[in-house]
Amino acid sequence: MKPKTPNESAIIMTELVLPNDTNVHGNLMGGRLMYWMDIAAALAAGKHCNAPVVTASVDNISFENPIKLGNVVHIEARLSRAFNTSMEVHLNVWGEDHTQQYKYKSNEAYYTFVALDPNRRPRPVPPLIAETEAEKALFDGALRRRQLRLILGGKMNPQDAGELRALFLKS
Numbered sequence: 001m002k003p004k005t006p007n008e009s010a011i012i013m014t015e016l017v018l019p020n021d022t023n024v025h026g027n028l029m030g031g032r033l034m035y036w037m038d039i040a041a042a043l044a045a046g047k048h049c050n051a052p053v054v055t056a057s058v059d060n061i062s063f064e065n066p067i068k069l070g071n072v073v074h075i076e077a078r079l080s081r082a083f084n085t086s087m088e089v090h091l092n093v094w095g096e097d098h099t100q101q102y103k104y105k106s107n108e109a110y111y112t113f114v115a116l117d118p119n120r121r122p123r124p125v126p127p128l129i130a131e132t133e134a135e136k137a138l139f140d141g142a143l144r145r146r147q148l149r150l151i152l153g154g155k156m157n158p159q160d161a162g163e164l165r166a167l168f169l170k171s
């Protein structure tokens with residue numbers, strides 16, 4: 001399979017926060033934002049592997065700044081690493097107030113997707129080539145994040161998580 005760069009599958013989604021999207025505080029509901037993020041990330045993963053994908057896991061999401069009613073939401077989804085059948089997608093979210101000409105970071109997250117074959121079984125995906133320094137840092141960190149989420153999901157023995165253990169053990 002031909003390797004691809006993050007740029008080849010990057011997705012930018014733009015939404016407007018309408019009254020139906022808000023909570024009692026007049027801000028965008030977290031659940032609505034996670035829904036949009038899931039779609040943006042799935043589009044990036046599907047574009048990378050040219051196959052149907054399912055969400056396998058979502059890492060912790062913390063909301064740095066609320067996005068207000070009437071503001072614009074920008075969601076950028078880029079692959080940070082492709083493994084065998086799974087892909088990690090890094091998301092960045094900003095809010096924008098057009099009247100005040102002000103853009104602010106809202107949150108960041110990692111979503112993992114698995115590509116499926118016609119029998120709905122996991123199928124291999126093309127490798128990802130990290131080009132820039134920022135892409136390389138995300139690519140390297142993806143191995144540790146994958147080990148952590150597989151341990152927490154009961155799918156990996158902590159003894160096998162070499163890169164993650166190295167973070168905590170002095171050489």
Ligand SMILES: CC(C)(COP(=O)(O)OP(=O)(O)OC[C@H]1O[C@@H](n2cnc3c(N)ncnc32)[C@H](O)[C@@H]1OP(=O)(O)O)[C@@H](O)C(=O)NCCC(=O)NCCS
Nearest residue numbers: 054055056057083084085086087112114122149150153155
């Ligand atoms: C995700 C899913 C396809 C994995 O199937 P599985 O039978 O466990 O497959 P495997 O154990 O062979 O794992 C396949 C890949 O999924 C990854 N994976 C499995 N569980 C994972 C988890 N909790 N977090 C991240 N990746 C995970 C594995 O690491 C593997 O990736 P790799 O091939 O790149 O190493 C399956 O659990 C599924 O269909 N889940 C429901 C998905 C869904 O409906 N999502 C949307 C609604 S919330």
